[in-house]
Amino acid sequence: AQSVTQLGSHVSVSEGALVLLRCNYSSSVPPYLFWYVQYPNQGLQLLLKYTTGATLVKGINGFEAEFKKSETSFHLTKPSAHMSDAAEYFCAVSPFTGGGNKLTFGTGTQLKVEL
């Protein structure tokens, strides 16, 4: 079985500061990895994904994430936070084989951006 851990249910940064949202996964085989963002009363929007190949993946809105197999991590970063980045962020994994393409979500991290 696979699982996802997001450290820190709430993260607060100043506008212009580095954003770092942590995600660790547990899986017998490295899974497919995703980051989604959710704004209030909306669905989820895909930020980026890792399937194979280059371990540093770039997504929308200036976000990027690096897959580190040795650390079983897929942390999300952005060099400079903007007020519009305030939202809930979910890390998710999908099994490499089988599993019916289901997503397993982390519990989410609420990002607050302060002036």
Added chain:
Amino acid sequence: GAVVSQHPSRVICKSGTSVKIECRSLDFQATTMFWYRQFPKQSLMLMATSNEGSKATYEQGVEKDKFLINHASLTLSTLTVTSAHPEDSSFYICSARQDGAAGQPQHFGDGTRLSIL
């Protein structure tokens, strides 16, 4: 691309009413769609996997007769909450997975806020 439309966005109705929610993939085909439920300040809970042309696969603890799922075409899945009661009030979100290579992401609708009085 990869747009998923979910309708309605909000429903308020009396206890005992059945409510139908539609999920459409607008610009891609989706053999597989998913229905989630999200409680306030929590993550998404998968309710069921909707498979085009076949029966849905429900997660443990989800009542099949309560939450009816129909996936009649490659672009449309519906969730019907039958005889809804106040405890069914929640935020329901659908997603569609684009057919094709492994690792395709799920694309989400904007959710439906269901309030049962």
